[in-house]
Amino acid sequence: MQELGRLEDLPQGYRDELKERNLVPLWPSLRGVLPPKVPTRQTQPTHWPYQTLRPLLLKAGELTPIEKAERRVLVLANPGHGLEKMQASAAIYLGMQLLMPGEWAPSHRHTPNAVRMIVEGEGAYTTVDGMKCPMSRGDLILTPTGLWHEHGHDGTAPVIWLDVLDLPLVYYMEASYHINGDRQTVVPGQGDKHYARGGILPSPVFERSNKAYPMLRYAWSDVKAALLAMADDEASVEALQITYVNPETGGDVENILGFYALMLRPGQTLRLPARSPAQVFHVIEGSMEVKVLDSTFTLAEADTCCAPGYEAVTLKNLNAGKPSFIFMADESPLHRKLGVYEHRG
Numbered sequence: 245m246q247e248l249g250r251l252e253d254l255p256q257g258y259r260d261e262l263k264e265r266n267l268v269p270l271w272p273s274l275r276g277v278l279p280p281k282v283p284t285r286q287t288q289p290t291h292w293p294y295q296t297l298r299p300l301l302l303k304a305g306e307l308t309p310i311e312k313a314e315r316r317v318l319v320l321a322n323p324g325h326g327l328e329k330m331q332a333s334a335a336i337y338l339g340m341q342l343l344m345p346g347e348w349a350p351s352h353r354h355t356p357n358a359v360r361m362i363v364e365g366e367g368a369y370t371t372v373d374g375m376k377c378p379m380s381r382g383d384l385i386l387t388p389t390g391l392w393h394e395h396g397h398d399g400t401a402p403v404i405w406l407d408v409l410d411l412p413l414v415y416y417m418e419a420s421y422h423i424n425g426d427r428q429t430v431v432p433g434q435g436d437k438h439y440a441r442g443g444i445l446p447s448p449v450f451e452r453s454n455k456a457y458p459m460l461r462y463a464w465s466d467v468k469a470a471l472l473a474m475a476d477d478e479a480s481v482e483a484l485q486i487t488y489v490n491p492e493t494g495g496d497v498e499n500i501l502g503f504y505a506l507m508l509r510p511g512q513t514l515r516l517p518a519r520s521p522a523q524v525f526h527v528i529e530g531s532m533e534v535k536v537l538d539s540t541f542t543l544a545e546a547d548t549c550c551a552p553g554y555e556a557v558t559l560k561n562l563n564a565g566k567p568s569f570i571f572m573a574d575e576s577p578l579h580r581k582l583g584v585y586e587h588r589g
Contacts, residue, residue: 248274287333287522287552288324289539294363294546301342302402310347317341317407320548329412332550333522335500335575337411342404343368343397351394354422356414357498360385361406361526361571362464363546367399372460374431379403382464382528384488384571388457388498392425406526406548408573410500436461439491442470458492464528468569471507475567483514485572496577504572508532508561516557520586521575523557524550530568533560554588 251259251272262269276284301318310316320338321327332338341360343349345367360370361384368379372393377385387393397403414420438446439459467486474484484507488497496502502521508514508530516523525534526548534541535558536551542562543549551557553575561568579585 248272282554285334285522285552285554286324287322287550289536289541289549289551290320290322290324290332291534291539291541291543291549292320292338292547293544294548295544297340298364298404298546301340301404305342305344305402310344310349314352315341315349316343322550324552331412332524333412333552333575335410335413335578336522336524336550336573337407337409338524338548338550339407339409340404341395341407342402343395344402345397345400347397348427349395351392351425351428352422353390353392353425355389355419356409356411357389357500358387358407358409359498359501359503359573360387361408361528363404363406365399365401365403367401368395368397368403370395371428371430373457374428375433375460376430377436377461379405380464382468382569382571384462384464384467384503386457386460386497391457392428394428406571408501408503408524410498410578413500413578436463440466445491457497458490459497462488462497467505468529471505471569472567475507475509483516484509498577499581500575500578502574502576504574506559506570506572508559508568508570510566511561511564513558513560516559518554518556518588519574519576520553520584521579522550522553524548524573525557525559526571526573528569528571530566531562532568532570533562534558535560554586 248271304316308316317339319330320332321330322332325331362379362381366380370377370379370385370393372387373391436459470486471484486505488503490497527543527545531544534543534549536555541549
C-alpha cells in the first residue's frame with residue numbers, strides 16, 4: 245500500500261496558516277477515515293452482568309428520588325467509545341432503568357427512537373400515545389420518535405427494564421431534544437391484540453388507521469410461543485429467530501435499529517456470520533456463552549453484551565436440558581438505508 249505523507253512533513257508555518265483558516269490537509273488522515281477492507285471501529289466486545297449492575301441500580305433508587313432523576317437509569321457504556329459518550333455502539337444507547345412502587349416518570353417525547361425490554365418485576369406500565377402498555381418480563385414496548393410516553397408503577401416491588409435507543413446517531417446529527425408534557429389520558433384498548441395472529445390484519449370497513457406505529461407492545465408470551473412453534477415445526481432449521489416488525493407493513497418496527505428474538509436449542513452452538521452492523525445480546529431466559537474476537541463472555545439471565553460489526557459471533561446455550569431465549573438489537577435498518585449493509589458469511 246502506498247505510504248502517504250504525514251502532517252509532520254509539512255512546514256510548521258504552512259500548518260499554522262491552515263489552522264488559522266479552519267483548513268485541514270486530508271492526506272495525513274486519509275487512512276484513518278478510509279482504512280483498507282475493514283472500517284475503524286471503536287465498539288469493543290463488552291459484557292454487563294446483571295447481578296453486579298442490579299444492586300447499584302437499586303442503590304440509585306435510594307439515593308435519588310424520581311423527582312430528581314426524571315428517568316433513573318444506569319447507562320451501559322462501551323469503554324471503546326469512552327464512558328462519557330454513553331453509547332454501546334456507534335448508533336446504540338443502552339440503559340437499565342428502575343421504577344419503584346408508586347412512582348411515575350413524567351410524560352415527555354423526544355426525537356430518538358426507544359424500546360423497552362422488560363427485565364424484572366410486575367405492576368408497571370408505559371403509556372405511549374394514550375395507549376397503556378402493561379410491562380411484564382420479556383415484553384418489548386416501543387416509544388418511537390415524537391410519541392408522548394410516561395411510566396407508572398402500581399405494583400409492590402421494583403420494576404427494571406433495558407432501554408435501547410438510537411440516541412448516539414440522533415445526537416451526532418444534532419437532532420436530539422425532548423419536550424415535557426402533561427399526564428396522558430388513556431384510551432381504551434392496548435392495540436396489540438389486533439395483531440395477535442400471524443397472517444391476518446384488522447380491516448376496518450370505513451377507514452384504516454393511519455398510525456405509523458400501530459402496535460406498541462410485543463408480549464413475550466406470544467414471541468416465546470412463536471419460537472417454540474418454529475422449533476417444533478422445523479427441526480432442521482439452525483437459527484430460530486424472529487424479527488419484531490410493523491404488522492401493517494412488515495418492515496422493521498422502528499427506523500434506525502432492528503430488534504429480534506432468538507432461541508438456542510438445549511446445548512446448541514450457533515455461529516452468527518460477520519455482518520456490518522454492531523449487535524447487542526440480552527438473555528431473557530437461560531444462559532449462554534458468547535465468543536467474539538478474543539473475548540468470551542458467560543451470560544446469565546438478564547445479562548447484556550455487545551459485539552462490534554464486521555465480526556462473526558458464536559453463541560452457545562450452556563444448558564443441555566433447556567432452551568435459552570435471547571433478545572437482540574442491531575443497526576441493520578440504518579445500514580440498509582445508507583447502502584452500507586454487508587454480510588460476509
